[in-house]
Amino acid sequence: MSPAILLLLALGLGLAGWLAARARAWAFRRASPDGRLPSLPNYHAWYVALWIVLPVLAFVALWSAIAPGLVSQSVLASPAAADLPAFGFQRQTMLNEARAVATGAAPAVFNPEAAGLVEPYREALSHYNLIGIVVTLLIAFLGGVWAFLRLRPDFAARTKVERIVMAILLGASLVAILTTIGILASLVFETIRFFGMVSPVDFLFGTHWGPDPMASPENPDSSRYGAVPLFWGTLFIGAIIAMIVAIPLGLMSAIYLTQYANPALRRWIKPALEILAGVPTVVYGYFAALTIAPAIRDVALSLGATNPSSESALAAGLVMGVMIIPFVSSMADDSIAAVPQAMRDGSLAMGATTSETIRRVLVPAALPGIVAGIMLAVSRAIGETMIVVMAASTAANLSGNPLEAMTTVTVQIVAMLTGEGSFDHPATLSAFALGFVLFMVTLGLNFIALSVVKRYREAYE
Amino acid sequence: MTVVHDNLEKTQAKMSAKSVSVFYGDKKAIDEVSIDIPTEYVTAFIGPSGCGKSTFLRTLNRMNDTIPSARVEGEIDLDGQDIYRSGMDVVQLRARVGMVFQKPNPFPKSIYDNIAYGPKIHGLAEGKDELDAIVEKSLKRAGLWEEVKDRLQDSGTALSGGQQQRLCIARAIAVDPEVILMDEPCSALDPIATAKIEELIAELNGRYAIVIVTHSMQQAARVSQRTAFFHLGKMVEYGRTSDIFTNPHEQRTQDYITGRYG
Numbered sequence: 001m002s003p004a005i006l007l008l009l010a011l012g013l014g015l016a017g018w019l020a021a022r023a024r025a026w027a028f029r030r031a032s033p034d035g036r037l038p039s040l041p042n043y044h045a046w047y048v049a050l051w052i053v054l055p056v057l058a059f060v061a062l063w064s065a066i067a068p069g070l071v072s073q074s075v076l077a078s079p080a081a082a083d084l085p086a087f088g089f090q091r092q093t094m095l096n097e098a099r100a101v102a103t104g105a106a107p108a109v110f111n112p113e114a115a116g117l118v119e120p121y122r123e124a125l126s127h128y129n130l131i132g133i134v135v136t137l138l139i140a141f142l143g144g145v146w147a148f149l150r151l152r153p154d155f156a157a158r159t160k161v162e163r164i165v166m167a168i169l170l171g172a173s174l175v176a177i178l179t180t181i182g183i184l185a186s187l188v189f190e191t192i193r194f195f196g197m198v199s200p201v202d203f204l205f206g207t208h209w210g211p212d213p214m215a216s217p218e219n220p221d222s223s224r225y226g227a228v229p230l231f232w233g234t235l236f237i238g239a240i241i242a243m244i245v246a247i248p249l250g251l252m253s254a255i256y257l258t259q260y261a262n263p264a265l266r267r268w269i270k271p272a273l274e275i276l277a278g279v280p281t282v283v284y285g286y287f288a289a290l291t292i293a294p295a296i297r298d299v300a301l302s303l304g305a306t307n308p309s310s311e312s313a314l315a316a317g318l319v320m321g322v323m324i325i326p327f328v329s330s331m332a333d334d335s336i337a338a339v340p341q342a343m344r345d346g347s348l349a350m351g352a353t354t355s356e357t358i359r360r361v362l363v364p365a366a367l368p369g370i371v372a373g374i375m376l377a378v379s380r381a382i383g384e385t386m387i388v389v390m391a392a393s394t395a396a397n398l399s400g401n402p403l404e405a406m407t408t409v410t411v412q413i414v415a416m417l418t419g420e421g422s423f424d425h426p427a428t429l430s431a432f433a434l435g436f437v438l439f440m441v442t443l444g445l446n447f448i449a450l451s452v453v454k455r456y457r458e459a460y461e
Numbered sequence: 462m463t464v465v466h467d468n469l470e471k472t473q474a475k476m477s478a479k480s481v482s483v484f485y486g487d488k489k490a491i492d493e494v495s496i497d498i499p500t501e502y503v504t505a506f507i508g509p510s511g512c513g514k515s516t517f518l519r520t521l522n523r524m525n526d527t528i529p530s531a532r533v534e535g536e537i538d539l540d541g542q543d544i545y546r547s548g549m550d551v552v553q554l555r556a557r558v559g560m561v562f563q564k565p566n567p568f569p570k571s572i573y574d575n576i577a578y579g580p581k582i583h584g585l586a587e588g589k590d591e592l593d594a595i596v597e598k599s600l601k602r603a604g605l606w607e608e609v610k611d612r613l614q615d616s617g618t619a620l621s622g623g624q625q626q627r628l629c630i631a632r633a634i635a636v637d638p639e640v641i642l643m644d645e646p647c648s649a650l651d652p653i654a655t656a657k658i659e660e661l662i663a664e665l666n667g668r669y670a671i672v673i674v675t676h677s678m679q680q681a682a683r684v685s686q687r688t689a690f691f692h693l694g695k696m697v698e699y700g701r702t703s704d705i706f707t708n709p710h711e712q713r714t715q716d717y718i719t720g721r722y723g
Contacts, residue, residue, distance in 0.1 A: 262529075342566035346629070349524060349562075350579040350636060351555035360578065365569050 003064045006136050010056035013140040014049040021048035021148060028153040039158035047157040050164050051147035052140045059139050063132050071099075071124045078120035187439060190432035197426040198225045203433060209396035209412070211427035213419045220426040227434060229398040233406040234438075237317040237392060238381035241402060245321025246377055250328025251370065255358055257329075258336045270333070277326040285390035288319035293391050300403050309393075314402035316392035320381050327377040328370075335369020336362055368453045375449030379442040385410040409434045474538075475500045475640060475670040476521060476558075481535035483516055483525065490516045493535070494696045496689055498640070500670040503662060505681035505702065508691035509722065514674045515563075517691070518642050521672065522558035523551050539640070556583050558640040559633035564649045565625035567617035567632070572609050575617040575628055576600060579636035595635055603631035604661050623654025630661065634669075641665070643673040647680065659684050678718055682706050690714045 025041035072095065098117035100106035102125055151157070195203070197220050206226015215221065253273065257266050293315035300308040339362050347357040363370070385408075393405035394415055416431035474497035483491035491513045498504050498521075506514040516525070523544060525531040536543050544554050556579070567575050576596040579585075586592035596613070600606040605627045609620070617628055626646055633641055643662075647655040662671060662684045675681050681688050682702060689699040690711075698705060698714045709715045716722060 340566070342562060342564060343568060345524065345527070345562060346566040346568065346632075347578070348527060349522065349555055349560035350582065350632065351552045352578075352582050353552055356582050360582070361568050 014053040018049035043157040080116035191436040194429035213427040229396040234408040241317025242321035254332035281386040288391035311393040313406040324377040331373025335366040372449040502686035505685035512691040513694040559638035573613040599631040599635040
């Protein structure tokens with residue numbers, strides 16, 4: 001409860017500081033000989049408000065991280081805690097229970113042993129809440145007063161506020177980058193643990209995938225951790241079958257929409273295509289599993305295949321291909337539309353037909369954007385899970401036959417993490433190694449896409 | 462109104478427009494323009510911005526077809542045949558009537574491929590040797606050969622603005638057209654590059670019928686032998702360039718060339 005209240009408090013104080021500083025700045029302005037200040041009164045107001053709110057926010061973030069620890073510590077130091085079981089699960093359960101009752105989240109304790117802890121908890125909570133509020137007020141007050149005292153008629157509040165705003169924006173852009181680094185770090189850590197148990201060579205080049213979560217975690221059978229069938233399945237479904245569908249269809253629809261369609265039709269078709277991108281992948285999964293996969297099996301039967309699988313890489317790949325058509329087509333559409341009209345005119349004036357112009361001038365000029373769109377679509381496709389789970393099974397299979405059941409990296413990540421194995425079992429940890437490989441591959445693809453775009457971007461100008 | 466065709470000597474008209482009007486939607490951009498364009502001379506279209514000179518130029522190889530709302534009335538003949546008749550192949554027309562644009566627009570391809578583009582789509586060369594010969598001839602005629610002969614595989618967009626424009630002229634020449642339309646070809650170039658283009662126009666004169674739209678009256682005076690003055694979508698006066706600039710018949714022409722407006 002306390003962080004929310006502290007935040008409200010900070011905002012209230014910030015507002016008060018804002019109003020006070022604004023009033024003061026207006027007073028400066030009235031007193032100044034020409035009725036002008038280097039900075040508008042609002043900048044003075046924002047300067048003070050930011051000096052109140054930002055330190056408080058920093059403190060609240062810090063406080064909500066350490067306060068629970070401080071509370072537990074003081075509860076454990078109380079005499080009632082001496083009766084607790086020394087270690088482990090039970091001890092934690094009781095503490096949690098007492099905390100729930102003390103904060104009002106639960107009506108009464110279930111374990112009688114926890115009852116004695118409720119009172120110390122309540123005391124500690126109110127104690128630290130009080131400290132939190134007092135410190136918040138103190139920080140807000142100090143920040144506000146310091147900033148307020150700096151206000152002068154010639155104070156450069158505008159520059160200062162701009163600088164603070166820039167720092168906030170920088171922080172916002174760092175969040176995404178830091179998150180990526182954090183994700184990578186956690187993946188790397190678990191991956192290293194996994195490679196401590198299973199050799200990376202067996203993992204990257206082995207051709208048999210069948211981790212046994214029930215086997216003893218000691219000395220796992222490395223030969224069961226060969227991920228090549230998964231890499232192949234991912235590549236085959238996401239990068240080959242899906243792309244065979246998505247690249248031509250996406251490109252052709254982009255060409256039609258930019259070069260041939262009349263504006264009224266374009267206004268309808270373009271949003272309709274983009275709706276495809278908004279359909280949840282689970283829904284595509286139904287479609288693949290219930291409609292496409294049986295149809296493919298029937299066709300295979302009628303063509304004389306013996307005992308075709310009801311789940312197939314082809315079904316998953318086809319539907320996935322349809323799913324990513326909008327990615328390819330909208331990137332291609334944008335980059336074809338971005339080719340200067342002068343190129344088109346130049347080609348037409350040479351006596352080229354529309355289709356010659358498209359093939360020989362527009363598509364080559366738009367190629368960087370088209371390639372980038374395809375790369376993004378591939379990384380989207382190889383990260384896709386639901387369609388494969390529903391239409392292509394979870395059985396690892398190293399085969400070039402699109403009618404056979406296959407599985408992909410992402411599907412196995414889910415299977416391993418939701419399996420029975422404990423968290424330090426190599427079968428579970430293999431999910432992180434798979435995730436790490438996938439991350440590196442998509443990172444590589446995006447990197448290639450970006451450098452392609454960058455290298456050829458100035459082709460026309 | 463009368464258009465003064467100032468006792469021009471009888472020449473065989475390469476192209477001839479008869480009462481041509483152009484509409485953008487409901488707006489009339491060109492009003493009943495009639496003009497004969499000879500092969501022997503460079504014809505300049507001058508006039509203030511928005512007077513319709515570029516629009517009219519673009520009707521001569523049907524580039525206005527690419528603008529959905531544009532509509533052309535009247536008749537434009539190329540060697541006596543109406544280019545707006547049904548059954549006219551626009552592709553063939555544009556191979557015979559080439560165009561150079563205001564801003565140099567080389568394709569993002571190599572210098573060689575820029576020139577080879579037209580001959581390839583029109584099937585003018587059998588085999589590599591013939592294509593090489595066309596490329597060399599076109600670049601020589603455009604006065605660019607000496608500057609680029611050692612780097613034909615470099616991108617056309619890497620050339621300077623003036624070189625790019627000469628590349629575009631070479632590209633137009635490569636399909637061996639009969640008429641070359643130039644839409645303010647020097648407006649994006651510096652004076653030295655402009656001088657080179659003007660020299661080039663003088664050299665090409667006689668081999669091709671050249672029509673140049675220009676904003677600069679000095680340029681029209683330097684490069685052309687025939688000048689048409691356009692104003693508000695109408696052709697006000699057409700005659701020998703020397704007459705238009707020294708002894709115009711129309712008050713509006715007089716006002717324009719003496720800088721009273723425009």
